[in-house]
Every structure is written in C-alpha cells, then in structure tokens.
Amino acid sequence: MFSKYLKKISILKKFLFINFIIFTIIGLFTFIYLSNVQPNLIKKKSIKHINVINNTINTLIRLDIKFDVYDIRKFLFSTRFIFQNLDRVIFFDNNLNLIGDTDTLDLDPRSFSTRLDEIEFESLNNDEENQNDENENLSLVETKSLSFENILNEYLNSDEYGNSYTFTQEDLNQFKLITIRNVIKDGSNVGFIAITENAIEIRTATNERKAFVIRTAIAVGFVILIFSFVLSRYFIKPIQNLVSYTKVIKEKSQTKTNIESLKGRNDELGLLSNSLDDMTNELQKRVAHAENFSTDLVHEIRNPLASLKSASEILQDTDNSEQRIKLLNILSHDVLRIERLITDYSQMLKDEVALSKEKMKEINIEPIIKSVVDDYNNIQKVKKNIKINYENDDKKKYIIKGIENRIEQIIANLLDNSISFCKEGGNIFVNVATTLDKFVIVKVTDEGQGFKEKDTAKIFKRFYSNRPDKFGEHSGLGLNIVKNLVDLHEGKILASNRLDRDGAIVEIRFPSV
Incomplete structure (x- = not known):
C-alpha cells in the first residue's frame, strides 16, 4: 500500500x-x-x-x-x-x-x-x-x-x-x-x-537541551525548505519540461517547448536534454525518411502495376500469337521490376537497421579499397573484360573514422554503377589521395558515356535511373545508398563528367583522422 x-x-x-x-x-x-x-x-x-x-x-x-x-x-x-x-x-x-x-x-x-x-x-x-x-x-x-x-x-x-x-x-x-x-x-x-x-541547574540544562533541539529542528526544516525549492526549481521543473516535450513530440502537437533553455545547461540535465533532442530529431528524420521512401516505393510500383493491368486486359482480348508473346514479355518484365524494387527496398531497410547497431572506429581504407578492386578484377566478377586500376599518392595510411563493411559497400556500388555504363574492354580507375586540409579523397573514374543530366545531384536521389535502353533493370537505389553511407561518415560525394574524354567521375571526400 x-x-x-x-x-x-x-x-x-x-x-x-x-x-x-x-x-x-x-x-x-x-x-x-x-x-x-x-x-x-x-x-x-x-x-x-x-x-x-x-x-x-x-x-x-x-x-x-x-x-x-x-x-x-x-x-x-x-x-x-x-x-x-x-x-x-x-x-x-x-x-x-x-x-x-x-x-x-x-x-x-x-x-x-x-x-x-x-x-x-x-x-x-x-x-x-x-x-x-x-x-x-x-x-x-x-x-x-x-x-x-x-x-x-x-x-x-x-x-x-x-x-x-x-x-x-x-x-x-x-x-x-x-x-x-x-x-x-x-x-x-x-x-x-x-x-x-x-x-x-537541572531546569537550566533541560531548557538548554530543549532550546538546542528546537533550534536544530528549525534549522533542519529551513534546510529542507531550501533544498525542496532548489529541487523543484532546478531539477523537478526541468524534468517536467522534458516530459512535456516528449508528450508534444508523441502527440505531434505544435505547442512550443522550452527545451532550448534546458539544452544550454552544463549539467547532466543539459546533457540529457541535448541527447533527447538529438534522438528525437534523428527519429523524426528516420520516420520522415521511411514515409518518403514508402511513398516513393508505392509510386514506383504503381507504374509497373498499371502496365501489368493493361497488358493482362489486352492479353485476354487478343488472339494474335506474336502480340500475346510480346504482352507476356511485358508482364514478365514488370513482375521482375516489382520484385527488384521490393528486394532492394527490403535490403535497404536491413542495412539501416544494421547501421544503427554498428559503431564507428578508426580504419585505414586503403586495404579495404584494394580488396574490393581485387575482387572485381576477378573474372567471376567482371564479365565484360573491364579492368579496374587502383592508384594512390604513395601515402602509407589513409585513416578515417568509419565502418569497414560500409566502405566496402560504397566502393562496390560505385564499381557496379561504372561497370554498367562501361563498354566491353574499358577501364575504371580508383584513386585514393590525401589533401592538405585533412581529407581523404576517393575517386572512381570510368570510360562510359558519362552523365546526361546537367544537374548531376539528381543521380543520388532515390529510385532515380536514366537508362532508357535498360529500363526496369535497375531500381535506382544504388547511388542513393552510396550517398546515405557517405553522409553517415560525415563525408561529401560529387559527380561530374570527364573533360578529357567520355566518362564519369564520382568523388568522395572523407574527413581524415
């Protein structure tokens, strides 16, 4: 009780x-x-x-x-x-x-x-x-x-x-x-x-003890009163403000909160307020990201579904064998496209969950990049007789703070993208270098047709793909995943066309440790 x-x-x-x-x-x-x-x-x-x-x-x-x-x-x-x-x-x-x-x-x-x-x-x-x-x-x-x-x-x-x-x-x-x-x-x-x-003296001693106890009781009561005020003013009230802040976030209310004043404190409550606000913002970003991603996925699936519906309706009404074969190919192509979209979306969600559990540490990215390049130079990986060349500026180490398997994923996605645009027998160059302003630069240069977009930032958007001759074969998530992983490592990624000949350059700048 x-x-x-x-x-x-x-x-x-x-x-x-x-x-x-x-x-x-x-x-x-x-x-x-x-x-x-x-x-x-x-x-x-x-x-x-x-x-x-x-x-x-x-x-x-x-x-x-x-x-x-x-x-x-x-x-x-x-x-x-x-x-x-x-x-x-x-x-x-x-x-x-x-x-x-x-x-x-x-x-x-x-x-x-x-x-x-x-x-x-x-x-x-x-x-x-x-x-x-x-x-x-x-x-x-x-x-x-x-x-x-x-x-x-x-x-x-x-x-x-x-x-x-x-x-x-x-x-x-x-x-x-x-x-x-x-x-x-x-x-x-x-x-x-x-x-x-x-x-x-007996009464005097008794009165002295009583007076001492009364004075002590008053002093203790006064201390408790002061401590209660301090507890309420500097601890209970801020905690109540944090509770109100969480309720506002939960209820998606537009009510203003004074968490900014709490974030300015230098004590544990200030740290808690900053952590809570950062966590809330991160969760809101993830929720918004998931909502946008779901919306984009629904939009992307709707097109092949509409094509499937039209092809199936036409298939029921035609007796022409050639037209039926063509319609069946369309149905098969759209089914594969929907399957690819769902598979890539599922994999992306798994990667995001894994990212939340992985921790950053200091790593030397040169052996990681060389390992990926060696794998792609293997004939089992490259089927178009494309040679991938690795180069550096003769530094012994290229240290960044990151996640090893995510660096591998970045390089692998960039090489997949470059290989898909390169002609048979072409070359791809992977270059690693450092700058005076403490950045590690990773460049992937190919001999493909280059980017047709004037604004190359579009290529990193989700589900974006400009391949008219290979429509439906790519989900448009590869470069978007690369962009998200680079952002996770607090880096920057830029895309441009080569000036000396046809081809594309993708450059990543990682902060050096």
Missing part, C-alpha cells in the same frame, strides 16, 4: 513525504530523550542525597545521638562541615516536629552553642536580649518547615515509606529537590531526615 502510494506522487512530494517520516521518527526519539533528561539529572542528585542521609543515619546510630532538639543541634554544630555542599538538611522527630535545621547555622552560629542551648531551657527571666534572638531563630525555622508538612504526610502514606524518597518543588525562580527518609533505631522509628537543594 505504501509503495503504491509513493509510485503515484511526484518526486518533490516523495522527497517531502520521506523527509516528514524521517523527521517524525527523529522527533519521537528526541522527545523520548528530552523526557528522560530531567529524570536522569534528578536521579543523580537524589543518589547524592541518599548517600548523605544514609551516612548521617549511620553516624547518629553509631554515636547514640538522641532525636531531640538538644542532641541534634549539638550534632549539627559539630558536624556542619559535612553538609557544606548541601543547601539544607532538616531533622524531624517522630511526631513531625522540627528539631534541627542547617539553615540556623547560617542565621546565628551561637544558637548551637552549649550556653545558648541552656539559656533556651531556662526561665523567661534570663537575659531578655538573648532570649529574643533565640525566639527569632526558632520562629524563622518553623516558618520554613511549614512547607514540609504535606510532603512528610505524603511520604508517610506512600509505598516508599521506609526508603529514601525524592520530591520536587518548582516555581519561577527555584527548582527544589527534597529527599526524605525515616530513621529507625532499635527497631522503631525515631524521626525523619530531609535534604533540600535548589537544583536550578
């Missing part, structure tokens, strides 16, 4: 959706982490409190100190250095009465002296000034202890009674940790010890 949904949405939506999923997962783990930050910090503090409480209880029991105001105050005064790193340590008796508080050490150390302790229990007729100071200290301590009443009652009623228990109190300026434990001596509960500490 999930994969099907992703397949239906755009790349940008996929990107945003996947980022949303990842962001949600990271956010979930972050939330869990932040939820555990404060408890972990509180736990570390409470462990410290518990250790102090346990050590204090062990000391009280070991020294056999009673849980009353007198002994506890003496104990606090004698051991106050133990509690220097704690904010406050408070002692309560079994009835939840305050009997000791380290805060009084800061108020008036004299209150813990033996003299002041004695004064506290003497009559009210003693020194009034000292008594007032003592009452002031006790009043302040009792005021501070009022907030512990609910906490002590909650501790007494909780499942943690008998173990150390940590509470938290939080307001605008404070974050207090309060750890309480009851004191058991000789199997009975004698009182309670509470440690309070203003652990504002």
